[in-house]
Amino acid sequence: MTDDDTGAATRPPSRREFLRASGAMAGGAVAGGLAGRAAAAEPAAPDAANLPPNVPEWMKAPGEPMGNEPYGTPSVYEKGVVRNISKTLKQYISASGRTPLQDLDGIITPNGLFYERHHGGVPTIDPAQHRLMVHGLVERPLIFTMEDIRRFPSQSRIHFIECSGNPVYTRPYGKTASDLVGLVSCAEWTGVPLKTVLAEAGLEDGARWVVAEGADAAALTRSVPIEKCLDDAMLVYSQNGERLRPQQGYPLRLLLPGFEGNMNVKWLRRLKVTTEPAYSREETSKYTDLMPDGTAREFTFHMEAKSIITRPSGGQKLTVRGFHEITGIAWSGHGKIARVEVSVDGGHDWQTAELQEPVLTRALTRFRLPWHWNGEPAMIQSRAVDETGYVQPTLQELLAVRGSNHFYHNNAIWPWRIDAAGEVTNGQA
Amino acid sequence: MARRDTRAIGLAALLVLAASAARAGEGYGIGRPATAAEIAGWNIDIDRAGDNLPPGRGSVDRGRVVFAEHCASCHGAKGEGALGDQLVGGQGTLATAKPVRTVGSFWPYATTLFDYIRRAMPQNAPQSLSNDDVYAVAAFILNLNGLLPADAVLDAHALPAVRMPNRDSFVGDPRPDVR
Numbered sequence: 310m311t312d313d314d315t316g317a318a319t320r321p322p323s324r325r326e327f328l329r330a331s332g333a334m335a336g337g338a339v340a341g342g343l344a345g346r347a348a349a350a351e352p353a354a355p356d357a358a359n360l361p362p363n364v365p366e367w368m369k370a371p372g373e374p375m376g377n378e379p380y381g382t383p384s385v386y387e388k389g390v391v392r393n394i395s396k397t398l399k400q401y402i403s404a405s406g407r408t409p410l411q412d413l414d415g416i417i418t419p420n421g422l423f424y425e426r427h428h429g430g431v432p433t434i435d436p437a438q439h440r441l442m443v444h445g446l447v448e449r450p451l452i453f454t455m456e457d458i459r460r461f462p463s464q465s466r467i468h469f470i471e472c473s474g475n476p477v478y479t480r481p482y483g484k485t486a487s488d489l490v491g492l493v494s495c496a497e498w499t500g501v502p503l504k505t506v507l508a509e510a511g512l513e514d515g516a517r518w519v520v521a522e523g524a525d526a527a528a529l530t531r532s533v534p535i536e537k538c539l540d541d542a543m544l545v546y547s548q549n550g551e552r553l554r555p556q557q558g559y560p561l562r563l564l565l566p567g568f569e570g571n572m573n574v575k576w577l578r579r580l581k582v583t584t585e586p587a588y589s590r591e592e593t594s595k596y597t598d599l600m601p602d603g604t605a606r607e608f609t610f611h612m613e614a615k616s617i618i619t620r621p622s623g624g625q626k627l628t629v630r631g632f633h634e635i636t637g638i639a640w641s642g643h644g645k646i647a648r649v650e651v652s653v654d655g656g657h658d659w660q661t662a663e664l665q666e667p668v669l670t671r672a673l674t675r676f677r678l679p680w681h682w683n684g685e686p687a688m689i690q691s692r693a694v695d696e697t698g699y700v701q702p703t704l705q706e707l708l709a710v711r712g713s714n715h716f717y718h719n720n721a722i723w724p725w726r727i728d729a730a731g732e733v734t735n736g737q738a
Numbered sequence: 739m740a741r742r743d744t745r746a747i748g749l750a751a752l753l754v755l756a757a758s759a760a761r762a763g764e765g766y767g768i769g770r771p772a773t774a775a776e777i778a779g780w781n782i783d784i785d786r787a788g789d790n791l792p793p794g795r796g797s798v799d800r801g802r803v804v805f806a807e808h809c810a811s812c813h814g815a816k817g818e819g820a821l822g823d824q825l826v827g828g829q830g831t832l833a834t835a836k837p838v839r840t841v842g843s844f845w846p847y848a849t850t851l852f853d854y855i856r857r858a859m860p861q862n863a864p865q866s867l868s869n870d871d872v873y874a875v876a877a878f879i880l881n882l883n884g885l886l887p888a889d890a891v892l893d894a895h896a897l898p899a900v901r902m903p904n905r906d907s908f909v910g911d912p913r914p915d916v917r
Contacts (some may be wrong), residue, residue, distance in 0.1 A: 401822055402861060429858060443769075444777045451769035452776065460768050509765045520783060526864050528857035530783065579780055590854035594845045597908065603833030605844075607909045674832040700917040711914050714837050718913075 407491025796874025842883025
């Protein structure tokens with residue numbers, strides 16, 4: 310739940326509110342001039358006794374003792390930075406919650422803010438009772454314990470995972486970066502290459518697909534081409550250094566870098582090697598893309614190149630003229646981001662943004678562009694180009710080919726409109 | 739640890755081992771054999787040809803009873819949808835501005851109906867229906883969609899024979915399709 314339920318008067322201010330309040334005190338010079346949407350709930354102004362030239366109160370007495378918090382949590386001033394979960398869904402068993410992209414820096418999503426998509430709720434699995442079965446067209450059908458899985462040579466790699474419906478093609482379009490494309494997150498994953506485990510079982514002739522099944526109440530099933538399984542697919546048990554969170558498939562998840570999120574089967578319990586796909590519900594009636602002529606694309610695995618400006622972005626406000634860094638994230642399921650271009654004039658001119666190293670394959674890539682806002686209305690947007698030369702399209706270009714019934718794989722450019730008051734809103738709305 | 743036999747390994751696995759030259763021809767000896775009974779208990783996949791469909795049978799009439807008891811609260815008494823997906827109707831809408839994707843209008847294979855109902859439905863108690871009742875519910879849903887007569891009975895032979903109207907409307911991935 311958000312803090313809205315507890316009343317603004319009693320909750321600690323968010324970081325942005327705090328900064329804004331500080332800025333008000335100091336005439337805007339200190340704060341950097343960017344306020345979040347929640348800043349409407351103004352906290353009490355900071356006590357001038359804590360500001361220069363005075364010594365702040367938190368220096369005059371010892372702080373919390375070590376060990377006060379065995380598993381650390383963010384500052385009380387960051388309580389507003391939580392997953393973006395709609396309060397009006399029909400049900401929450403097969404549903405999704407979004408990463409607050411506009412409140413994050415860098416390329417790594419904190420585990421507690423990683424986006425969620427479940428099809429049968431989040432199971433509570435005792436790892437001592439979890440098993441992975443590998444069978445089908447293999448020489449040696451095998452069963453692994455989690456201890457077994459962790460005995461294999463391990464690897465750590467940084468990859469994004471993105472839900473295929475991020476966002477849909479139809480209005481209403483989201484207000485914030487999270488509303489729009491918050492079903493993408495990025496982490497360092499640790500596990501064993503799938504090809505290592507498949508080699509342990511020994512593939513037989515005719516092995517063309519691997520059907521993966523989760524141990525959740527949906528027993529979610531997706532078929533993966535053998536080429537992907539023998540390329541960069543992994544069985545992962547850790548995320549950003551700690552064991553997977555239950556929402557991310559604890560204790561074991563299939564990781565298919567660059568493929569649509571639902572194929573990265575969570576709570577993985579079974580891999581069946583086959584000649585044909587399973588034609589499961591998820592890969593026939595669910596995650597297929599309807600075209601204007603009534604046909605539907607199936608097995609649309611890759612998430613194509615995409616980017617979004619996260620600051621300034623929808624729901625934020627530029628409170629001062631002058632310097633503002635434009636920053637955002639870009640990613641491609643086909644490899645590395647080669648270039649990100651940013652326009653601040655509605656798409657007329659495009660400038661090349663700086664990419665933060667390391668630029669990794671199938672990982673979020675942070676881009677930045679220095680900008681001076683002159684106080685006039687502006688339309689800012691970014692477009693990604695990946696190493697295959699593919700250029701992120703506009704929404705209109707996508708709609709012209711796919712129509713608005715397509716639902717999945719919308720990787721459109723999303724412009725943000727900045728008005729003369731500095732308010733940032735969705736440029737497509 | 740016993741050295742594993744890789745004499746008959748497939749071409750793809752050979753490629754894998756070639757990429758891992760240090761251990762070519764040798765496994766790690768990790769894991770234990772899965773027995774036929776263990777595999778049979780877990781392998782609930784039904785492919786589009788109906789392979790692995792279990793014994794049992796269910797009628798449209800029996801399906802009407804099971805559906806009312808376990809499915810109607812979410813999917814509506816006649817599969818019109820509510821909390822759960824609409825299951826019935828929508829034929830002829832896929833190329834319109836308001837497509838209605840249901841079992842009858844969209845699903846390409848009837849066998850997937852058995853697979854999905856058994857593994858995931860009812861949502862509050864998946865894998866709780868008997869195989870007979872899964873056949874029966876599938877028969878009832880197909881009957882509601884006009885794809886089976888009211889006196890139909892489904893089993894491992896009859897279900898794969900049901901031809902779904904939208905079967906040939908799926909195409910591969912042509913992307914990149916823009917620019």
